[in-house]
Amino acid sequence: MDNSIYPCLTLKGKITEAADFYIDTFGEGKIGQTSPYVIQIQLSGQKIMLLNDGPTSTPNPAISFMVTSEAAEDTEKYWNALIKGGKSMMALDKYEWSPKYGWVEDKYGVSWQLYTGSKSDTPQKFSPTYMFTGDQAGNAAEAIEFYTHVFPNSSIQGVMKYSKEDHDNINFIKHAQFRLNGFVSMAMDSSFDHGFHFNDAISIVVECDNQQEIDAYWTQLTTNGGQEVACGWLKDKYGLSWQIIPKALGKLLKDPVRAQRVMGALMQMKKLIIVDLENA
Template identity: 65%
Template structure:
């Protein structure tokens, strides 16, 4: 699987340890590139970026990763490894929606929802799940439509509202949608969690040309989003994105090009494809 959208996790000072930990926990993967700033790895064919520096925030459960397993044994094995040094947000148990489920936060602060279920039409094991809380509670359905309208290869696969007595019945209990063929999930929660979206977890969008960069950049900062720096932005819901050329990783791993690309990139907010390519 070569999704053009993938998560970036800020794990300061511990990216090598984290990469080894995730490979040991989930198996079926490997490191695809490594330097002191960034490690990229694949888990079950999906790309993850681990960032050693940058955002000052730390990860929290507002963005978690649903991990889909077909059998309870895998779910339990993931659980036992992830809670080593981590914490339990929902204990491993049988729930109405899954025969074996847990929500945990690992020792690096990354949250995982471990779900056991049958095969479905998704060729994706890890799905980022966006939890809209605090002043953003109730915005999940709007956000699902917003992202689906902006990105191609999209589709809203389901929006389930809370039942009476669970939460606000206008709020989303679970939504599933695709953007650029990348399955993402969303939910609302009116509970007082004490956290919201932060830039410690961002979504990276690889773009084939400047037109794509412009489209996603301008679309995501519209109506209340804002530019940050070096290809980073925050959208109107508070979610952080990196809108980057699809060849940025290739340029950054080229020893003869790295310093020139970094020098050009550090001066930009929205990235200029040709300037980085020719740096």
């Protein structure tokens, strides 16, 4: 797996216990890079970054993670672990689209859609799912088109609209699956007032090989209503948060003494400049 695109969860002061919790819950996991700022874990070969500081917002269901299992027993096992200290968003049950499905928010506020189905349809175990709701409702199709044009090796794999029986806008997307540089992502619209929207507690990290790549993603994602934030972070025109970082950043932060200098330089930047980080 390429792993150049992956999610980041801001869980202040809880990243060590959360890393252990997620590895215990899902299995097939290990801790990768660690620093005072982040712990990077791998679950079923996929990277997830846990961030110790940064945004003041907290996770909400506008971004959830679809977890695909072929065995209903695995889905149930994950549910039983995640529901402890968490809450049910949709009951673990049989639905028309899955023999065993449930939507649960864990004790850290992170939402998981636990789905039993064929891995031939979704070979990736964990897929971020973006809910376009509130003032973004109805923008899912446009956003998918936009993202698949920004990233190379991208494709739209399937789009399902609401039916009249779903009691939502029949022009809106009920479920869509697409790939960004091979990374499977999903999206949906919801016209109901959920009281939440995209925030920076969950962001999508894009590791870049060189400055040219950073510049290209930064320009495309901040234009037409996007916003530069700080330290390699930006918000796109839909409110989704991205971290556009050099692939070598982890190595630069490995040595504690150098890491302080690198972080000092990084904190002064909006778009990251690789040569300035290397010279810090």
